[in-house]
Amino acid sequence: MAKDMSSRTNEEPLCPICIETLKVPRTLTCLHTFCQHCLSKYIQESDCSLVGKPSFNCPVCCRPTYPPSAESKQPKEWAGLFPQNTALLVLLGEEKAKVDFLCDPCSSEEQSIIATGFCVECREYLCESCINAHKKIKIAKGHRILTIDEISKSPDIIMNLNVSSSCTIHTDKEIEYFCKDHKTVCCVKCSIIDQRSCSELVDLKTNAKSALEEDPRDVFEILRRIEDFLLSHMQTSKSNIKRLETQTNEIVSTIKNAREQVNKLFDVIENYVEEKGRQLYKEESIKLNDLNQECQSQLTAVQGSRQLLDAILRLGNETHVFLTARQIQTQLTNYREQIVKKYTAIESKEITLTLHESLKTLMSLAADQLATVQTEIKVDTLCLDGIFRTPTLDSVIETKCPNSGSTPSYRGSAWLPYGSILLCDYTNSKCCLYSPEHTHLTDYILKDTWDACFVGGDEVAVTMTQAKKIQFLTCTAPITPTRSFTTRYYCDGVAALSEDKLVISGYNDSSNQNYYWSIVNTQGKEEYYHEIDQKGETVTYLAVNESKTRFYMSCCDINTVYCFGLNGQLHFVYTNEQLKGPTGIGVDRDNYVYVTGFASNNIHQLLPDGNLIQIITIGIPNKPLTLTFDKSGTRFLLTSESDMSHKCHIYVLK
Template sequence: MEKDMSSRTNEEPLCPICIETLKVPRTLTCLHTFCQHCLSKYIQESDCSLVGKPSFNCPVCCRPTYPPSAESKQPKEWASLFPQNTALLVLLGEQKANVDSLCDPCSSEEHSIIATGFCVECREYLCESCINSHKRIKIAKGHRILTIDEISKSPDIIMNLNVSSSCTIHTDKEIEYFCKDHKTVCCVKCSIIDHRSCSELVDLKTDAKSALEEDPRDVIEMLRRIEEFLMNHMQTNKSNIKRLETQTNEIVSTIKNAREQVNKLFDVIENYVQEKGRQLYKEESIKLNDFNQECQSQLTAVQGSRQSLDAILRLGNETHVFLTARQIKTQLTNYREQIMKKYSAIESKEITLTLHDSLKTLMSLAADQLATVQTKLNVDMLSCDGIFRTPTLDSVMETKCGISGSTPWYTGSVWLSNGSILLINYMNNKCCLYSPENTHLADYTLLNPWDVCFVGGDEVAVTTTNAKKIQFLTCTATITPTRSFTTRYYCDGIAAVSENRLVISGYNDSGNQNYYWSILTTQGKEEYYHEIDQKGESFTYLAVNESKSRLYMSCYYINTVYCFGLDGQVHFVYTNEQLKGPTGIGVDRDNYVYVAGCALNNIHQLLPDGNLIQIITIGIPKLPWSLNFNKRGNRFFPYQWR
């Protein structure tokens, strides 16, 4: 941890979970690699039945991941089922004399046995004993087993071993095809069960090159830019940590100086109070002592007069008594006058201390009121230009309304498998078909059509919101209606989650008027219904990601975008002061999400987790309403409102 972060990132592959050098690296089907221990701990803390069978979401990209042959294993054992990233082991210098190459079957049983070979077909490291057992199994007799020395001497073999060729759904089958419609690889079983109606299924053994939609070198360049961006980001954060340390030291120094100043002030106050108090005591005690001396003199005189009169009464004659009594009586009058004048009241002196209000306030305040230490957030938006794909309009399609004097309002659009485009013209009650060259082919009249989605083959499904109906159309060079069914409530947005399942959205008009979305079969049977605790008649649009695991829903009047799992779980809620009147929503092949902000004339580009990448304002039509992506080429088409 003491190494320089930038140099370490360049030299050592790090685990995205623990941010430490990879140990026993295991690679998922999405090609993200983690320490086996970190991955195992993450899996055990995850919901391992997200889609009804053993699975978990990748910690990095959140894609559903199905462990190979996990049916008979506990989640704590799944991490060991994924192949080791042997290429990284070589990079780490660990793929030498059996270092960290443990036998996978033995490791799953918590036995640490050093591997001596690697089965190419099973993608497992094997010890000598397991190699012998492997060769005795009938189904594995033809498997190719490489020695650790062979792997170490051949980087090409190592790189090839790092690519998983097993189907994630049918683990006993090899990947043979790539479906361009669904952007996914599949085995023979998958091609028959899930992709029999897809328009383009590429045989990877004979034509893998045609399946590539981008030059891998471009992808590498994008990864390099992201890597550079993140490294700069980390370096900035490292500088921030140093700055925070400096600021903390300055704060400690400031409060120490403040304490010294306050201590000096209290020393001055204390010295002043002590000196003044002693001075007042001295002055007042002298006065009181003088007064006591006067009292004592008076007391002595009174006592003398009393004693003289007592003696005369006992020893003197009547004449002496008379004269003495008369004299003392005169003195008594003087004593009475003196008492009335000087001694009729007793003064009680006090020395008091009065503190200034500011000092009282200071002493009454708590420490956190006198001094506050807190963080202040300053946000500097970083430019992501050149890192993420920014869609641009590469062509402009001119459309004309067939009704004289009427302006079209395209509320929905869809790309068909042959490259044609179907536009939904709500204002003129038309479904308009255009060729890949933007030539108008056909129209179909439908009352209040709103949104549309591709179902499969040449078929689309259109929502007719006011009629509460889903209309299916076959689009070739013409538009032909096929079937339809009604919905319980008003329906706006629509998207396909499989060949025979749709998801629609709108608002519940039965009383509470909450927004909702529901999953239905293409025959109209409702399988799942979900309400959002937000009310109001509003335009809503839907989109699903490439793996059909997440649903995105925009709600116009509440300026909000929701992301749900198909089980109703809320993954995120996106709002932004620059997002007003969200309408069309789409997902590209990288799973970036795009939302048309009609009211402020922009488009918001989001990461799959809902974090904002950028707000696009250049190169889009005025008041963008509907948008979608061409599955083949990732072409992005927003359509202008009216």
């Protein structure tokens, strides 16, 4: 894999904080690397008890970071506890200069002593004095001490220094497996205790490549595109600064020419305009330079991630590649989110001068009334192509009802873990089961069927909206009912929080007819009820994020998407004039939200916090209805209203 990857250039690795060449690089658990001095200063200025124990947020991705063995150390010593990033400086800077590494024990005592060796077992750089002391400790006598030159010439050792292989739960055990059910790595102890009932455990020592959810080369390419995007953003900002400077000079020249005709009065005006213009230029250029600084910091972090991945791909084994790529995929989500929040638009500001139309009352008017200097904002939206994926057609399940009856109207769907699909045909009052190969297997008659969700095993929960009922079905051929319970009000949407807990939504039948959602267990006991102060008698759909901490609710007739926490906290409300009739809603593996616009014929792709990423129109069928992601979160099922040929199209997109 590494041989197929072409490296860009051996750019000088930079620190995202000081934007200078890394000095004594220390790498956090999220794989972001900083100068030890910069990191130490940042930690000391941070709130170091974010969750009740020693921690701080990464300066780049803001993930909580827990320094190793920090309980007995002061925050100013934490930076020295993180591993030195050998891979970036030795592999990417191997032809530029000899790299000096500091002794880790001395660094923790705030002493900068150059290391002469490295203990493989303790994974620490040691100076000559510490090496001698190390050899005198009984338990460490057999440890292998390598020289710095030996370290630099051994790719396997370099990779081991920068890829954490210890289990986060059982720190004395090495990571050996990847659980596809829970999408997490684990040790042999985890596999026996916590993952014993999981169906897919991949042995990383023998088959790490099969556990990768995405080709690292694709991740590398996206990182490169993000890097190019940020560079383009910075270049545009720099051009804006130059244009602002030119416009400011032009304004000053204009007012000086006018001054020749209005003498003393224009002395006042000139002073005012020049001062105001310079002030605005300074303020706006500072803002743009600050934005560029922030953008440069983000760019440096992206470059660092790409450089590290490139190094791992060239010199690491499959386990190293998997562990590094998996961590960088988490960074990738953060990079994308930061781009949507901060860099999708550039304020192109203009500094203009307005002269008063009449000169009759010049002497009675103040200078700032005769001439005004201000910025005018023009927003240029930058293209996000290649940074976020746009869904493409994978396959078509069917185009018409396989059996006799009216044209089907698939209002709900559930994607089972092994690839089978259950579709809820509201018009013909039945549930249709399809094989992973999209072959029709069987039907089950069920009146008022609406939405469905996978619960566990072979079981699916189906809402019967008018009957105010949840019916559970075992989705094998034939489909068999298992149990059911009634709901308090009309129920449309349903999503599973766990194997024994659901969230349902709809509207009540009281006098106000407000939308509602509630959390119920699979026996029908209501654990939480929440009413939305919006009237509605039409469709609602639900989707839950991967961590099961929040869910998203689409309300068709008010063109609104809500995001709630399980305790009723409203995280955001999304509306857009280009989203009409929101119905189907789903969440992909990156926790990005997709919602169909039934009346606007599009799909809106959102960040987890409700910010719009893009509106997808190409390849979307007319009047898209339901949207359901598969277990991997990489493909989704999309149904639509019947067309002029009375056929109901069902698409699988990826």
